[in-house]
C-alpha cells in the first residue's frame with residue numbers, strides 16, 4: 001500500500017499521503033514535516049490514490 005501517513009513541506013500549501021508522488025518525494029529534509037499541516041491533499045496524490053497506486 002503506497003498510501004501512508006500524511007506528510008507535507010513547510011514550503012508547500014498541500015500535503016501528501018502517497019509514496020509514489022513525485023512532488024511529495026522531492027521535499028527537502030529541512031522542509032519535511034509529518035501530518036497534514038491543515039493543508040488540502042495534493043492533486044497528484046489524489047490521482048494516485050484513485051487509481052490504487
Ligand SMILES: [Zn+2]
Nearest residue numbers: 016021042045
Ligand atoms: Zn502528493
